[in-house]
Amino acid sequence: MSNQKQIQWFPGHMTKAKRQMEENLKKVDFVIEIRDARIPFSSKNPMLENLIQNKPRLIILSKRDKADPKASDLWKKALEKENCTVLTLDLIHDSYFKVLVEKANEICSALIEKQKRRGIRPRALRAMVCGIPNVGKSTFINTLAKRKAAMTADRPGVTKSLQWIKLSSSLELLDTPGVLWPKFDDQDIGIRLALLGSIRDEVVNIEELAMYACKWCLDTKPGLLASIYQVDETTPWQTLENIARKRGYLQKGQIDENRLVRSFVKDIREDKLGPLTWELPDDQ
Ligand SMILES: Nc1nc2c(ncn2[C@@H]2O[C@H](COP(=O)(O)OP(=O)(O)OP(=O)(O)O)[C@@H](O)[C@H]2O)c(=O)[nH]1
Ligand SMILES: [Mg+2]
Missing domain, CATH: 3.40.50.300 (P-loop containing nucleotide triphosphate hydrolases)
Structure with a gap:
């Protein structure tokens, strides 16, 4: 990675x-x-x-x-x-x-x-x-x-x-035009903004977004990916690979990583995982 x-x-x-x-x-x-x-x-x-x-x-x-x-x-x-x-x-x-x-x-x-x-x-x-x-x-x-x-x-x-x-x-x-701020002190903020479409895909690493989202789902919503994709939940990357195999995202027998990460991020943006809120107020 x-x-x-x-x-x-x-x-x-x-x-x-x-x-x-x-x-x-x-x-x-x-x-x-x-x-x-x-x-x-x-x-x-x-x-x-x-x-x-x-x-x-x-x-x-x-x-x-x-x-x-x-x-x-x-x-x-x-x-x-x-x-x-x-x-x-x-x-x-x-x-x-x-x-x-x-x-x-x-x-x-x-x-x-x-x-x-x-x-x-x-x-x-x-x-x-x-x-x-x-x-x-x-x-x-x-x-x-x-x-x-x-x-x-x-x-x-x-x-x-x-x-x-x-x-x-x-x-x-x-x-008014959407305005961002020049620098994110917290890495997670930038990733969440990119994941949900506030930063152009051209300037972000989609693989990083997919990994972040997968890890978040495994930690915060155990069982969600298993039920949506009918796969075993293991480590984030292995779980993504399981999704790729299930979906047939293969190229010459190898996992087509590009297709995998893009389709996973697309699923999230299109609510295929259901309605999700990625952060809660401090006192929760
Ligand atoms: N499902 C859903 N989609 C929404 C909602 N509000 C906006 N959208 C969609 O979000 C996308 C962005 O909406 P815009 O109104 O262009 O956003 P904006 O804030 O004006 O964006 P910029 O001008 O780029 O800063 C569009 O595809 C809208 O259809 C909402 O409440 N629910
Ligand atoms: Mg606008």
């Missing part, structure tokens, strides 16, 4: 996006931070804390349908304990316009009160939608707008520039 290499990914458009987000921050009343419900810790952008300063914030845990529902409840409670407002959503299928407007009004109640006191008719609330690549920022906006206002795709780095979308007389949203 190859040595672990440190995943670093901070292409040019992200530096620009970060600067544009800073510039636009003064135009918004609150920030909507989208994180992936399968990795609410790893998909939190540490740069964001600094960037958004004291703007009110709503956290959305996206891809609810791909995460373990019990873990999502634990995460919601843990984040609420830190005084965050949290919504856990399937951004494609849930209908959440009403609840979003309610939460927006709650979060911005001080501003709304101030406007009322001054006799100003409350204007539409404005929010910047932020998050790392591929968490569903543009999907969120499109579902709310009921049209394809923003481009989406299942790969990181789709949105390249900032775009305002007026949803109604009460809410306007600013779509």
Whole structure:
């Protein structure tokens, strides 16, 4: 197996996006931070804390349908304990316009009160939608707008520039490109982000992702791989080899390692192993 290499990914458009987000921050009343419900810790952008300063914030845990529902409840409670407002959503299928407007009004109640006191008719609330690549920022906006206002795709780095979308007389949203931070101190964070599609496959080692995922399944969910693939669970690499043999991923009698690791990572991304959450809050 190859040595672990440190995943670093901070292409040019992200530096620009970060600067544009800073510039636009003064135009918004609150920030909507989208994180992936399968990795609410790893998909939190540490740069964001600094960037958004004291703007009110709503956290959305996206891809609810791909995460373990019990873990999502634990995460919601843990984040609420830190005084965050949290919504856990399937951004494609849930209908959440009403609840979003309610939460927006709650979060911005001080501003709304101030406007009322001054006799100003409350204007539409404005929010910047932020998050790392591929968490569903543009999907969120499109579902709310009921049209394809923003481009989406299942790969990181789709949105390249900032775009305002007026949803109604009460809410306007600013779509932003996904931003990562320059260096991951914790190797596991980079691997989880890559495994679930927030870092381009071109810059990561797929074999390392497959090994990590297999080991995680064996340690955390014993019996899961045995039941999904009908194989014996042994060491991570042997278990992967068992899957390859079962699936017939062979080339001239040898295991086709490339096909094996790619198909295993694909299975995970497509939820073939069922809904999984890869990390729990600290106190669990
Ligand atoms: N199953 C599921 N898929 C989702 C959900 N939200 C988004 N997706 C999918 O995730 C992929 C990425 O969605 P985008 O909306 O393009 O993500 P983004 O955050 O705008 O990504 P960048 O612009 O690259 O930063 C797309 O294939 C969406 O269909 C969700 O709640 N559930
Ligand atoms: Mg986007």
